[in-house]
Amino acid sequence: MNDDAMDLRARNKRATRDAISNAALRLAIEQGPSGLALVRVQDIASAAGVSPRTYNNYFSSREEAICALQADQSRRAGQALRARPAGEPLEQAVVAAMVELYTDPEPDRAGLRMIMSTPELEGEALKAFTMAEGPLAEAIAARTGADPARDLFPAVTAASVAGAVRVAGRHWLAPGNTDSFAAVLTRALSCAFRATPS
Amino acid sequence: MNDDAMDLRARNKRATRDAISNAALRLAIEQGPSGLALVRVQDIASAAGVSPRTYNNYFSSREEAICALQADQSRRAGQALRARPAGEPLEQAVVAAMVELYTDPEPDRAGLRMIMSTPELEGEALKAFTMAEGPLAEAIAARTGADPARDLFPAVTAASVAGAVRVAGRHWLAPGNTDSFAAVLTRALSCAFRATPS
DNA sequence: GCACTTGATGCGCGCCACGCAAGTTTGTGG
DNA sequence: CCACAAACTTGCGTGGCGCGCATCAAGTGC
Known part of the structure; x- marks a missing residue:
């Protein structure tokens, strides 16, 4: 669970996952509860510095990413x-x-x-x-x-x-x-x- | 809540809604938990004797229809x-x-x-x-x-x-x-x- | 180093939610 | 009994999305 208890691969994975979910939550908060539809997958992905396809390797819906x-x-x-x-x-x-x-x-x-x-x-x-x-x-x-x-x-x-x-x-x-x-x-x-x- | 406590419109609406959710649940059960993806909106709609667009007027996702x-x-x-x-x-x-x-x-x-x-x-x-x-x-x-x-x-x-x-x-x-x-x-x-x- | 594993990415397909604009049924007032 | 208004159904079109597949790059163990 601690960072140095896993290899580079695992740490990178966790880092990307965190980046995506943080970006998702941040963007969602910016738009507020009423404007959730405006938060597109593309936005989350680019905010996390990752491709949309990669986002989809970690989460299978915006909701899941936001609540992760x-x-x-x-x-x-x-x-x-x-x-x-x-x-x-x-x-x-x-x-x-x-x-x-x-x-x-x-x-x-x-x-x-x-x-x-x-x-x-x-x-x-x-x-x-x-x-x-x-x-x-x-x-x-x-x-x-x-x-x-x-x-x-x-x-x-x-x-x-x-x-x-x-x-x-x-x-x-x-x-x-x-x-x-x-x-x-x-x-x-x-x-x-x-x-x-x- | 009782059927004859509402007008024709309301009764028809409830009937359509029930038909859709019953059809959705039945089809889902037939495919089993593993084959949920095979239950298409089109299938639910036609099983309920209704157009896909109408299905969508009652439920905004298959999951919602199944659990209704x-x-x-x-x-x-x-x-x-x-x-x-x-x-x-x-x-x-x-x-x-x-x-x-x-x-x-x-x-x-x-x-x-x-x-x-x-x-x-x-x-x-x-x-x-x-x-x-x-x-x-x-x-x-x-x-x-x-x-x-x-x-x-x-x-x-x-x-x-x-x-x-x-x-x-x-x-x-x-x-x-x-x-x-x-x-x-x-x-x-x-x-x-x-x-x-x- | 080198072969191998694993994650990242691009592309493409099928599906779905939903706005919009008819068409159709139901309820109401004359 | 009839016409009109409200409400429901439907078809169409559009923008996204989830995901399989093939490819590329980075990390790992020998």
């Missing part, structure tokens, strides 16, 4: 939870892991707003956040000794957590909100674990 | 919960509502498998299930007297419930499973409300 960074972050949810001390209670560990994962650094409002409140991106955005569920469920199962094949608890909890992250994002973007994302996220996760009014 | 029935079902989640007696405890009401909504009739294995385990449909499928969250959150807020603008609890709970439904579907489709969907769904929802190993 968010998806990559979500993929790290499992490892974030595993990084917590083994003795820590589940809820506490999950909250700490998610707060660390999603608030380092504090998310970019424009980017998150672009992803979360553009209708054409809704499907990809959901995929991006849902991407956390698999790894998270595995990490939860490992931590609690549950059997992922029989117990529904790990997968359901992972889904609840991912859902809480989404809801927290939406609430954080709402006009008039002044709290830090960490605070909102903590509140949302606490709801997910209690499922009772807070 | 699932999406419509999810949209009814709010009303399903509101139909429960007012005094009933939240968890009990939610479980009853979801079981009634999603197991009447028992879901079609081929259809659900098509939707839930076809990579190209992942985004639309997530949208379809997530579509339940908004109405559900409103119904939960109404039932508990929470303020949707300030309290995260309704939205987070709705997201947990929708997630549990998805997880239940995946588990129910898993090879070797013999339980009824109602049973799996009940178990999943109970996990969502407790967030502790069952």
